[in-house]
Amino acid sequence: MLGVLRGVVALDGPSGTGKTTVARKLAERLDAGYLDTGAMYRAVTLAALRAGVDVGDPDAVIAVAESADLGVGTDPDQPVVVLDEEDVGEQIRGAEVTSAVSAVAAVPHVREMLVEVQRAIIDDVVDELGGIVVEGRDIGTVVAPDAALKVYLTASAEVRAGRRSAQDTASGRQADVEDVQAAVERRDSLDAGRAADPMRPAADAEELDTSDLELEQVIAALVELAAARDMLVESEVDANSESGAAP
Secondary structure (H helix, E strand, C coil), X not given: XXXXXXXXXXXXXXXXXXXXXXXXXXXXXXXXXXXXXXXXXXXXXXXXXXXXXXXXXXXXXXXHHHHCCEEECCCCCCCCEEECCEECCCHHHCHHHHHHHHHHHCCHHHHHHHHHHXXXXXXXXXXXXXXXXXXXXXXXXXXXXXXXXXXXXXXXXXXXXXXXXXXXXXXXXXXXXHHHHHHHHHXXXXXXXXXXXXXXXXXXXXXXXXXXXXXXXXXXXXXXXXXXXXXXXXXXXXXXXHHCXXX
């Protein structure tokens, strides 16, 4: 019995470290909600590209962000991303969005807008379910600085490029490992060097290198960290089972 999550788990780190897969799987295991903040920036980026604006023009990007009708699901089994009533879960993972999202995410006002929405979602899910796993690049430092557990996932650039290339190929997108690695390293540099909320570990974050770890090993490590912080409680189903009560 793993238990049910109570509180917020903040998962940060660069692309290719396994954040999305790990966050969703952990949320499933612990009967918690799930939020992919990066998907929100990608959706705004897609909106900007569709509007034909220059993503290097902050005012134009802000105008698009303010007018976009954006929604994200918090069910780890079906984390939908909706833009203007259209499911854009696949479109936001394309190469054009990937190459432009850092510019959009660097706009301070866009970050302020989305962080406000993200915090509201987190509060709502915690009120409803008790716990949530949130992934991104500034969760532990900005979005949820009071999270009971903050983890910064890392992996070598080569490993991350291989994972991202495999994900793209599995999704039907062409991917060359060398090109992907160059893109990964470029985005790392942009996200870590931006003036607004740069990507970095929170001072009190646990750092976990996933380069040589299988998914289940990463999940086990995170469950152990959550348990050590008393974030896991016995579910009613497990309690009834142990007591012999009818379900």
